Amino acid sequence: MEVTAIYLHTLSGFSAGIGLGSGAGLILLLLAAIFVTKKIRHRRIRKLKQKFFSQNRGQLLHQLVSQRADIAERMIITLDELEKATNNFDKSREIGGGGHGTVYKGILSDLQVVAIKKSKITVQKEIDEFINEVAILSQINHRNIVKLLGCCLETEVPLLVYEFISNGTLFYHLHVEGPTSITWDSRLRIATETAKALAYLHWSVSIPVIHRDIKSSNILLDDAMTSKVSDFGASRYAPVDSTGLTTKVQGTIGYLDPSYFYTGRLTERSDVFSFGVILVELLTRKKPFSYLTSDGEGLVAHFVSLLREGNISQILDPQIIEEGGKEVQEVSVLAASCINLRAEDRPTMREVEHALEGLQVSKKKGSMVMSFKKGYMVRDEFEDDDGVAMN
Structure with a gap:
């Protein structure tokens, strides 16, 4: 009887150990699956951004402004920056819109208040012309023309970032x-x-x-x-x-x-x-x-x-x-x-x-x-x- 009791006690402890081990293993597997899923999703997002950047002629933009290094440095703004600036383009941040897009008010990381225009243009020919427009407007400096501060090319539809004008139309x-x-x-x-x-x-x-x-x-x-x-x-x-x-x-x-x-x-x-x-x-x-x-x-x-x-x-x-x-x-x-x-x-x-x-x-x-x-x-x-x- 005593031997049997010892055997049963040892067996139950062994089973409990197996159970605990299995539970820990399942948790580890679950964590690993979540990590891998996030990794895959981030990789897909990164590849998509790269695709859109290339599609929107990012390299062409760099080439067009290469003669002015200061323009090249400030012209490209990341999507992450603009999402943070507009609370993920929340509807409450909309300040205007029209046939060519919606305008959002945003605050950049340097606390500069800006107007971000999300264009509706998707045709490649129009996007090419958009890039040329950006290259020219980036070099325009006139006190009676809204200043273009930069652009984001990581989305299917390019985004323009202008100075914010506060007193309406x-x-x-x-x-x-x-x-x-x-x-x-x-x-x-x-x-x-x-x-x-x-x-x-x-x-x-x-x-x-x-x-x-x-x-x-x-x-x-x-x-x-x-x-x-x-x-x-x-x-x-x-x-x-x-x-x-x-x-x-x-x-x-x-x-x-x-x-x-x-x-x-x-x-x-x-x-x-x-x-x-x-x-x-x-x-x-x-x-x-x-x-x-x-x-x-x-x-x-x-x-x-x-x-x-x-x-x-x-x-x-x-x-x-x-x-x-x-x-x-x-x-x-x-x-x-x-x-x-x-x-x-x-x-x-x-x-x-x-x-x-x-x-x-x-x-x-x-x-x-x-x-x-x-x-x-x-x-x-x-x-x-x-x-x-x-x-």
């Missing part, structure tokens, strides 16, 4: 509810700054750029109400000659150049037309894409008709009639020249820029003269006929 500020909006002085300055940006794109960069989607919602305003032209998703390189290039028509109804719409021929004058519509919008506070008279006339056609008849005040924003003075008529005439149906009869953006600058200079000189006259009148009240101050 010109469209928002113009069409806010209420009897008054931006002052006439601010509207004239914003128009001049936007004209400067477009003239720069058309004339001053090594390869001229046609924006192709100029509208008030693509003009951002910072805290000082300085204008910043944004959204180059539809932009194209301008040809060396002035004949234009044939493209698939793209733009926004109400701002779109009719000549480009009907012929498919894109030139810098297409941007001029769109800018002219913005001038009309600044003058009238009417929305170009939704305005329609009882006779079926859109904003541009109605504006031109009233100007021709000498009844332009019927459509002008009452606020600018009160604030604007004689330059309102001059800007109206300039706007009409920009929205001429014949593209060749429109001014260039450089001519538009100079015209608006001239108006601002005249306005400043007028203000200085008025200030001088007021100052003289004040002095005159306290001086006798001999110019001696009276007690």
Whole structure:
């Protein structure tokens, strides 16, 4: 009996040992399986990122910016960085969007606040053009153009990273509810700054750029109400000659150049037309894409008709009639020249820029003269006929 008991006790201990050993083995196997699965998943993600990077012409981008090492170093931003910056592109971080993508607000690891544009472009030809656009925009430096900080090529759809502009769009500020909006002085300055940006794109960069989607919602305003032209998703390189290039028509109804719409021929004058519509919008506070008279006339056609008849005040924003003075008529005439149906009869953006600058200079000189006259009148009240101050 005693031997049997010892045997049974030994057997039960042995079985317990086997059980414990088996349990530990199963746990180890489970941990190993989890580790291997994670490893495989990370490897797949890494390979996918590499595939997209190659597909998006990462090497081409490096080649295009290789002459500027500082650009090459800052242009490439990892997907991990942008996911952290936007909380994995959480919907609450969305700040805008349109036909070319969704824009997210993000905070990079260096605490820089940025706007991240997630493009909807997936066609390879368009991605190739996107890379060329990045290469050019990365070297553009103008105070009235939103600055491109970098891009991420590790996703199927490339991501663009811009400086964050905090004060909304010109469209928002113009069409806010209420009897008054931006002052006439601010509207004239914003128009001049936007004209400067477009003239720069058309004339001053090594390869001229046609924006192709100029509208008030693509003009951002910072805290000082300085204008910043944004959204180059539809932009194209301008040809060396002035004949234009044939493209698939793209733009926004109400701002779109009719000549480009009907012929498919894109030139810098297409941007001029769109800018002219913005001038009309600044003058009238009417929305170009939704305005329609009882006779079926859109904003541009109605504006031109009233100007021709000498009844332009019927459509002008009452606020600018009160604030604007004689330059309102001059800007109206300039706007009409920009929205001429014949593209060749429109001014260039450089001519538009100079015209608006001239108006601002005249306005400043007028203000200085008025200030001088007021100052003289004040002095005159306290001086006798001999110019001696009276007690």
